[in-house]
Amino acid sequence: MDIVNPLAQAYAERYSSQPGQLLQDVESYTMTNHAHPHMLSGSLQGKFLEMMSWIVRPRRVLEVGTFMGYSAICLAAGLTEDGLVHTLELRDEDADISEENFRRAKLQDRIILHRGNALAVIPTLEEVWDLVFIDADKVNYTEYYKLVLPRVRPGGLIIADNVLFHGQVLEESISGKSAKAIHTFNETIAADESVDKVMVTLRDGLFLIRKK
Numbered sequence: 001m002d003i004v005n006p007l008a009q010a011y012a013e014r015y016s017s018q019p020g021q022l023l024q025d026v027e028s029y030t031m032t033n034h035a036h037p038h039m040l041s042g043s044l045q046g047k048f049l050e051m052m053s054w055i056v057r058p059r060r061v062l063e064v065g066t067f068m069g070y071s072a073i074c075l076a077a078g079l080t081e082d083g084l085v086h087t088l089e090l091r092d093e094d095a096d097i098s099e100e101n102f103r104r105a106k107l108q109d110r111i112i113l114h115r116g117n118a119l120a121v122i123p124t125l126e127e128v129w130d131l132v133f134i135d136a137d138k139v140n141y142t143e144y145y146k147l148v149l150p151r152v153r154p155g156g157l158i159i160a161d162n163v164l165f166h167g168q169v170l171e172e173s174i175s176g177k178s179a180k181a182i183h184t185f186n187e188t189i190a191a192d193e194s195v196d197k198v199m200v201t202l203r204d205g206l207f208l209i210r211k212k
Contacts, residue, residue, distance in 0.1 A: 003164050003204060012044055019043050022105055026070050034068070041071040041135075041161075045203050049133065049159070053078030056157055058130035063087040064118050064144050065136030069098030073105050075133060085111045086125055088118045088136070122147045129153065135161040138178040141185040149194075152211045158195075160185070164205030 019027075023046060031037045041049065049071055053061070059080045063072050066089035076085045085107075089095040095115050102111045114121045118136055122144070129152045134144050141160060152158060163186055164170070168179035189197050189209055200206045 003167050003201065009044065009203075016044060016047050019046060022101070023070060023073065026068055026073075026101055030068050030070075039067050041074065042203070045161075045206070046070055046074040048202060048206070050074040050077040052157065052159065053131065056131050059083045060127045060129050060131075061085040062122075062125070062127070062129045062132045062148060064122070064132070064134045064148075065089070066098045066113060067094055067135075069101040069111075071133060071135065072098070072111050073101065073107060075131065076105075076107050076110050079110060083110065086114060086127065087111060088114045088116070088121050090115070090117060090136070119143060119147070125151075127151065130156050132156070132158040133161070134158065138162060138165065138185075139181045141181060142188050145185065145188065149211065154211055156211050158207075158209040158211070160189075160207040160209065162204045163199060163207045164201070166204065 027040060027042065030040045053075050054077060057078050057080055059082065061075050063075060063085060066072055066087040072085050072087045079085070089098060092115060095113055099113055102108045119140060129148060132148050132152060134141060136144065148158065163182055165179045165182045168174060168176055169183045169186065174180055174183050189195065189207060194212055196210045196212060198208050200208060
């Protein structure tokens with residue numbers, strides 16, 4: 001199910017700043033070679049993440065789910081001079097490609113990639129997060145949120161992707177493990193009075209969550 005009208009998507013992309021050549025190459029490679037190219041953030045969402053990074057000007061960014069490294073490169077755009085992105089990836093093949101993309105972007109010293117299960121890795125990162133992007137396996141979204149929220153500074157921002165999950169959360173009877181997990185996550189955020197939040201109908205849905 002298409003959440004966003006394809007014509008509206010194309011129109012928005014036309015009038016938005018275009019990604020640089022490297023990100024265009026990453027997208028082209030992913031569309032041609034990866035079994036799940038739809039997982040890539042893409043130009044419009046990537047520019048949105050880049051804009052959020054410039055607005056927040058984070059010193060520490062956490063990304064849960066690296067994939068091809070596209071979104072990590074976008075999130076690194078607004079880093080402070082001593083800023084770092086910590087990004088987590090379970091699959092070694094994707095991690096290898098991401099690290100090469102970080103080198104091509106000359107960001108290998110600004111983006112630190114951690115390999116392994118995010119539930120195990122997140123507690124080992126003793127940082128205070130200014131900006132967090134959650135975009136890994138949907139079943140564990142609520143657990144990721146519970147792990148990162150205590151380490152987010154007051155006023156810090158969490159962004160969660162795929163919160164409309166292909167429209168499946170809109171159905172009267174939600175079926176499917178991932179859709180049910182995303183719906184539970186959305187309910188958890190809605191009930192959490194320690195954060196201010198807004199759901200944005202960009203692409204597959206983004207939840208912007210600001211810690212009070």
